[in-house]
Amino acid sequence: MVFFPPAADVAQLPPTPPQAPPLAFDLAGALARARAENPLLQASKARVDERRGLITSTRADALPQLSLNGDFTRVRDVSLLNSNLGSVVGAFGMAPSSLVSPTTVYTTSANVSQPLFYWGKLGTAVKIAQMGEKEAAFAYTTAELDTLHGVAKAYIGVLAAQAELEVVQTRLRTAEQFLSDVKAKLEAQSATELDRLRAESEYLGVVPENLQAEATYKRAMELLNGQLGLDPRTPLKLSDPGAPDTRLPVSTGERSEISQFRTQEAMYRANDQIIKSDLRPKFDFNASYGYQANKTPNLFHEPYDTWRVNVTMKFPVFDGLRASGKRAQNRAQLEQVAQARIDKERAIAVERSSAEREMAKALAFHDAAQSAYNAALEALRNSRESYDQGLITSLDLLQAERTERQQESQRRRAQLGVWTALFDYRRSCGLPPL
Numbered sequence: 001m002v003f004f005p006p007a008a009d010v011a012q013l014p015p016t017p018p019q020a021p022p023l024a025f026d027l028a029g030a031l032a033r034a035r036a037e038n039p040l041l042q043a044s045k046a047r048v049d050e051r052r053g054l055i056t057s058t059r060a061d062a063l064p065q066l067s068l069n070g071d072f073t074r075v076r077d078v079s080l081l082n083s084n085l086g087s088v089v090g091a092f093g094m095a096p097s098s099l100v101s102p103t104t105v106y107t108t109s110a111n112v113s114q115p116l117f118y119w120g121k122l123g124t125a126v127k128i129a130q131m132g133e134k135e136a137a138f139a140y141t142t143a144e145l146d147t148l149h150g151v152a153k154a155y156i157g158v159l160a161a162q163a164e165l166e167v168v169q170t171r172l173r174t175a176e177q178f179l180s181d182v183k184a185k186l187e188a189q190s191a192t193e194l195d196r197l198r199a200e201s202e203y204l205g206v207v208p209e210n211l212q213a214e215a216t217y218k219r220a221m222e223l224l225n226g227q228l229g230l231d232p233r234t235p236l237k238l239s240d241p242g243a244p245d246t247r248l249p250v251s252t253g254e255r256s257e258i259s260q261f262r263t264q265e266a267m268y269r270a271n272d273q274i275i276k277s278d279l280r281p282k283f284d285f286n287a288s289y290g291y292q293a294n295k296t297p298n299l300f301h302e303p304y305d306t307w308r309v310n311v312t313m314k315f316p317v318f319d320g321l322r323a324s325g326k327r328a329q330n331r332a333q334l335e336q337v338a339q340a341r342i343d344k345e346r347a348i349a350v351e352r353s354s355a356e357r358e359m360a361k362a363l364a365f366h367d368a369a370q371s372a373y374n375a376a377l378e379a380l381r382n383s384r385e386s387y388d389q390g391l392i393t394s395l396d397l398l399q400a401e402r403t404e405r406q407q408e409s410q411r412r413r414a415q416l417g418v419w420t421a422l423f424d425y426r427r428s429c430g431l432p433p434l
Contacts, residue, residue: 021235022234022236022237023230023234023235023236024236024237024239025155025228025236025237026239026241027152027155027239027241027433028434030151030155030224030228031148031433031434033228033229034151034227034228034229035148037228037229037230038227038228039229040147041140041143041144044136044139044140044143044144045140047139047140048133048140051132051133051135051136054132054133055126055129055130055132055133058125058126059126059129061115061122061125062115062122062123062126064112064113064114065112065113065114066111067110067111068108068109068111069107069108069109069110070107071105071106071107071108072104072105072106072107073104073105073107074102074104074105075103075105076100076101076103077100077103078100080100081099081100103294104294104295105292105293105294106291106292106294106296106299107291108290108291108292108299108300109289109290109291109306110288110289110290111286111287111288112285112286112287112288113284113285113286113287114284114285114286115282115283116283116284116311117282118277118282118283119276119277119280119282120273120277121273121274121277124270124273124277125274127270128267128270128271128274131263131266132267134263135260135263135264138256138257138259138260139260141256142256142257142260144432145256145427145430145431145432147227148432148433149423149426149427149432149433150227151224151228151433152423152434153420153423154220154223154224154227155224155241156241156420156423157223157224158220158221158224158236158238159240159416160416161216161217161219161221162238163409163412163413163416164213164216164409165216165217167405167406167408167409168206168209168210168213169210169213170405171206171402171405172203172206172207174398174401174405175199175202175203175205175206178199178202178203178394178398179196179199179200179202179203181199182195182196182198182199183196221236224236244415244418244422246359246363246418246422253430255348255429255430257348258341258344258345258348261338261341262341264337265334265337265338268330268334268337271330272327272330272331272334275326275330276323276327278316278319278323279319279323281314281315281316282313283311283312283313283314284311284312284314285310285311285312286308286309286310286311286312287307287309287310288306288307288308289305289306289307289308290305290306291304291305292304292306348428351428352425352428352429355421355424355425355428356425358424359418359421359424359425361421362414362417362418365414365417366414366415366417366418368414369407369410369414370411370414372407372411373407373408373410373411375407376400376403376404376406376407376408377404379400379404380400380403383396383400383401384397
């Protein structure tokens with residue numbers, strides 16, 4: 001049993017909120033938004049800022065450390081009673097408790113410490129921190145290129161899905177019109193039942209393709225929204241990038257991934273110097289000046305001032321082979337990074353050669369698709385003239401229109417394929433999409 005609400009209840013339903021206007025983007029605008037809003041890219045940028053802060057904190061270890069201290073102590077020390085003096089003090093008529101009465105001490109001091117000589121450990125640590133900033137910057141460049149190329153490919157994917165959807169929708173409208181014409185002719189007894197079945201079969205064959213094309217288009221739009229840092233349901237209006245310019249200059253410089261590996265190797269080599277410095281003697285300078293008194297009026301007066309200056313040498317003799325183990329671990333990590341760099345260099349060489357072949361193939365495919373579309377367009381023009389003259393049937397005209405739409409879709413996909421191949425080629429060269 002189906003229940004229909006009264007008219008008054010239907011009128012009280014909340015109105016559907018109007019859909020927001022679509023956001024308009026061209027390819028350059030989409031790349032700019034991804035550079036500013038992509039969360040993964042922002043996280044990589046924050047890592048660079050983190051490494052800059054590490055430089056400051058590492059450099060602080062080589063600079064003088066100054067501290068001001070104030071202390072209030074009230075203590076009752078009974079250790080004197082346990083000494084020889086405490087055991088005989090009673091023989092002189094003194095009460096032992098008078099020796100251990102509570103004492104109050106006020107202390108103020110300024111302390112300075114400065115590392116003097118660490119065999120280059122502190123300076124090398126600062127250099128490693130600076131190299132860490134460069135390594136993070138190279139990682140950010142890699143993340144930026146991956147993000148921008150991902151956005152560019154997602155942008156082209158939306159346009160390709162949109163072009164395919166338009167072709168399928170055009171075919172669907174053509175099939176609907178053809179089926180309507182055949183039904184009208186069947187009623188006028190100028191068409192047969194077989195013609196109707198063929199027209200209906202043509203129409204029903206396009207319906208699932210239209211559903212699939214719509215789903216593909218929505219999926220491509222959601223992926224692009226995610227890359228742009230937008231809600232997946234945000235409507236977008238994308239402009240056509242036009243024909244790609246394949247004559248853009250390219251660079252043969254070292255890619256950021258390789259530079260990042262080389263920087264990591266330099267960091268591990270420098271870290272070996274730090275580990276070796278831990279096996280050598282170190283010298284530190286410490287000084288303090290202040291006042292100590294049992295009454296606050298005596299603070300900051302003579303002779304209650306106290307000072308201390310000392311130079312300390314620390315010579316490690318045996319650390320349980322800890323430094324040896326650290327050096328072995330550091331050498332192994334250096335070898336891992338070196339082998340990873342070699343593997344990446346080979347992979348980049350293969351990637352670039354493959355991108356060059358794909359670029360040539362995409363250009364050839366585009367030229368062939370353009371020629372096929374021109375031929376299909378001319379065939380459609382002739383078919384329309386023949387149909388107007390009564391030389392062919394409407395089914396033949398439908399076949400010509402469908403062929404023209406298919407060739408148009410093929411030409412459009414070929415053009416977008418050139419864009420994709422261009423993006424891959426520029427990525428293999430370590431360049432942004434545009």
